[in-house]
Amino acid sequence: MIRKKKGSTITITNIGTLKQIHALMIVNGFNSNVGFLRQLIFNAAMSMVGPSATTALTNYALQMFAQIPQPDTFMWNTFIRGSSQSPNPMHAISLYTQMDHLSVKPDNFTFPFVLKACTNLFWVRTGSAVHARVLRSGFGSNVFVRNTLLVFHAKCGDLKVATELFDDSDKGDVVAWSALIAGYARRGELGVARKMFDEMPNKDLVSWNVMITGYAKHGEMGSARELFDEAPTRDVVSWNAVIAGYVSCGLNRQALELFDEMCNVGEFPDEVTMLSLLSACADLGDLGNGEKVHAKIVEMSKGKLSTLLANAVVDMYAKCGSIKKALGVFWLIRDKDVASWNSVIGGLAFHGHAEESLGLFREMQRTKVCPNEITFVGVLVACSHAGKVDEGNHYFHLMRSKYKIEPNVRHCGCVVDMLGRAGLLKEAFDFIASKKIEHDAFVWKILLGACKIHGNVELAKQSIEQLLRMRKGQSGDYVLLSSLYASQGEWDGAERVRKLMEDSGVTKNRGSSVVEAYS
Template sequence: MIRKSRGTTTVTDVGTLKQIRALMIVNGFTSNAGLLRKLVLAAAMSMVGPAASAAVTQYALQMFAQIPQPDTFMWNTIIRGSSQSRDPLHAVALYAQMDRRFVKPDNFTFPFVLKACTKLVWVNTGSAVHGRVLRLGFGSNVVVRNTLLVFHAKCGDLKIATEIFDDSDKRDLVAWSALIAGYAQRGDLSVARKLFGEMPNRDLVSWNVMITAYTKHGEMKCARKLFDESPMRDVVSWNAMIGGYVLRGLNREALELSDEMCRVGECPDEVTMLSLVCACADLGDLENGEKVHGKIMEISEGKFSTLLGNALVDMYAKCGNIRKAIHVFWLIRDKDVVSWNTVISGLAFHGHAEESLGLFREMQSTKVCPDEVTFVGVLAACSHVGNVDEGNRYFHLMRTKYKIEPNIRHCGCVVDMLGRAGLLKEAFDFIASMKLEPNAIVWRSLLGACKVHGDVDMAKQINEQLLRMRGNQSGDYVLLSNVYASQGEWNGAEKIRKLMDDNGVTKNRGSSFVEAHS
C-alpha cells in the first residue's frame, strides 16, 4: 500500500516494496544509482510512523543488504529510517556495518546514530560515537553538536552536555532547549528554570520543555502558571497540561482544560484524546466518555490506533457499559494482548463470565499470546461462573503451556473460586501449598466464603492469621463477627465486638456518593 501525506509518498507494506524492487530487476535498473537511492528512500520511509510494521522493517533491511555497493547517501538514508523506527537498534548495527565496509560517515550520519543511542539509552556506544565525531572533525557542525548535546543531556553526562552548550552559539535555541530538557529530565528543575530565565529568546519549544518538566514532576501550579504566561501554545502545550492533570488524578481539571482548548480553536490529537479517555475512565464519567469517543471518531474518520482503542474499551468497561466496550474492541484492527486482556477482564468483572471465557478461547486461536494479566481475567471469570474444573485446568495451562508462574492475584482468584463453590477445605489447603506468602486479601476472600457457607471453625483459624498480619483492621473483626451472626452464635459475635473495643479498633463509618445533574 502507498500512503500520501503532505506531498510525500510512503510505502506502508511489504508487498508494495517487493513490487517496486521486482520492477527494477525486470527492467534492469538494479545498477542505476539514482533509482536505487529512491528505492532506499522509500524503504527507509516505510520503517517510520504508526503504520510501520516489523515485517516492513525487516524486508527493507534485507533489500538494502542486497545492494552491492551502497553509497554514503544510501547508508545515511537507511540509518535515518532505522533510527526513527520502533527498533532503533538497527541504526547502530548499520553504522557498525558501514564502518566494517570502510564507508566513511559524514555530518549526516552521526545525528541519526546518536538519536538511536539516545532512544536506546546506550551511553557507552553514544560516547564512542562522540569520540569518532571529534576524530573526524565534525564537532563544530551545528546539527552534530546539538545532537551530541541532546544525547548527553538525556542519558549521558550533564557535565559534558554543559561543556558542549558553553562552546555553542548562545543564540542557538535548540542548544538552550536541549540543556534545559536535560536538567529537567534529571529532576533538577531549579537549574532548568534558571536556564529558561536566562534564554535570550524563548521559542515555543523552550516553553513546552519547561511546562512538560513541571507536569512530569507533579508541580501543576508552576506548570499552569507558565502555561498561562506562554505567549504561544500548540497542541503539545495543551497535551502537557491535560496529561499532567490526568497523571496527578486531577481529572476534572483535565476535562475543563480540554473544553478551553476547543474554545480557542486548538485541534486535539490522539495524545489529547488518550488523556481524556483515561480521565473519564478514572472518574467513571460515561457521559463525557461518550462525548470524547464521538470526537475521536470525528477527527480520526472512524479509525483509531490500537492504543486509543484499548483505552476506549477500558473506559467503557470501567463505566459499566460493557456492550460498548465489546463494540469498540471489535473495531480495533490490530488487537494486541492489552486489547484482549481489557475486554476479557471487563466481561469477567461485570458478571459476563461465559462471554469472557468464550473470548479467551477465541484469543487462543489468534497469534496473540496470553500473559499473566489475561489469566487473572480468565480465573476471575471461572470464579464468577462457578466452574471449578475449568478454572483448575486454566491455572494448570498457564504454568505448563505458557510458562507463566502464578502471582498472588492468580492465587487469590483460585481461592475465591474454590470458596464460592463451597470447597473451603480445598481453598485452605491451596493457600497452605502456595509458594508465595498469602496476603490479607487472599485470607479475607476465604473468610468471606466462610460467612456464606457458615464455617465458623475455619473462620476462626483465618481470623487468627489476619490478626497476626494486621491486628488493627476493623474489617477483619467485623467479617468474623458476621460469620458468627450468620449462624446465630450471638455470643461469639459479641465477643468479637468486645475484642475490638479492648484493642482500640474502631469501625469506619460507611459512606456513599451519587452524581446528580442539576
C-alpha cells in the same frame, strides 16, 4: 520506467508498493543508477517510520538495502535515519555496526541518527561508546551532533556530562537549554529545571512545553497549570501535557474540562489527547462523556481508528459497563492485538458475563495472538464468577505449561477467590501456603471475605492473624472479623476483637459517599 516530478516523493505505505517499485527498477535497469537507488532508499527508509510501518515492510526494506553492492554514506545515513525513527530502533544500531565493519566512515549526519536510536532504546553503554567515537572522529564541536549528545545524556545518560556539553555550547542555543531542562525535570530535579528555565534568555514553545510536561509528569499540577496559563503560545503538546497530568493524578473532571476549553479556543486534539480522555472517562465510569469522546474520535479519524485508539475505546466502554458497545467496537478492529482481546475478555468477566468471556478466550486461542498475564487475570475472574473451579484450575496451570507465564499475586488472588466463592476454604488456605504467597495481604483479605460469607470462623481467625501480622493498623480487618463473629452469634468473640482494636489504637474510618451533580 519510473518517472517522478522534480521535488515529488513516492509514498510507500505497504510492502506490495515497495516490491513493485523495486521490481520496476530491476526490470528497467535502474538498480545500478546511483540517483534512482538513492531515491528508492530514501522512500524505503521513510516507509519504516510512522503508523503505516509494519514488520514485514521494515524487513523487506532492510533486505533490499543489504542487496546493494556498495552503498554510499548517504544511503547508510538514510537507512539509519529511518531505522532510528521506526518502532524497532535496534536496526539503526545494527546498520551502524555493519557500516563500521565495512570501513565506511560515519559523518556528522550518521552520529545524530545513531544517538537518537540509543536514546529511544535507553542504551546507555552503546550511546557512551558512540560519544567516544564522535570525539575520535572530530565531530564533537558540530552543533547538531553536540545537541544530540546532550539530549542522549540528559534523557538516559550522565547528567553531569550533559551539563558539561551545555556549558561548552552557545548560550543562545534554545535546543541545548531545552534538552538540559528536560533532563533535570525528567529526573525529578524540578527546582534546578525551573531555575534554568527562568534564566533562559530566549524561550520558545518547546522550552515552555518541556517545563510544563516536567511538572505534570511529577504530579505538580498546580505549577503545571500556572505555567500553562502563562505560556504566550500553546500547541497540542501543551494541552496534552496538562490533560495527561490531570488524568495521571486522578483529576479526571479537570481533564475533561480542559478538553472543552481546548476545543473552544480552536486547538485540534490528536490521538494522544483522545487516549488521555478515554482513560479519564474509564476511570470515572462516565459513559456519557465517553460516548462524546468516541464520537469525536470517529469524526477526527473518519472512521479509521488505529488499533491503539480502538483498544482504548473498547476498554472505556467495558469499564463503563457498556459491554454491547465494547464488543461492537472490538469486532470492527481489523488488526486485533493482545490488548484488544484483554479489554473485552476482562470487561465481560468483571461485569458478570463469564460464559461470553471464556468463549472469547477460546476464540483468541484460535488466532495467532498469544495471551499474556493480563489475559489470564480476566479468564480466572470469569471462572471465579461462574463457579468453574475445574476450568479455572486448568487455565491456571495452562498459563505456565503452554504459555510460559509465571503466575503473579493477582492470578493467585483470583484462584483464592474462585475457591472461596465455591466454599472450598480449606483448599484456598492450602493453595496460599503451597504457592508461598503467605506474606501478601491481598490474598489473605480475599480468603477472610470468603470465610465471612461461608461462616468459617476458625479459618477466619487464621486469616486475620496473618493480616494483623502484616498490617496492624487496618481497621477493616478487625471490623470484618468482628462482623463474622456477630453473624454467627458469637458476641463474646466480636467484643474481644473490638477490645483488641481499641487496645491497639486502631480507629475505624468514618464512612463517606460521593454524589455527582450535573447542571
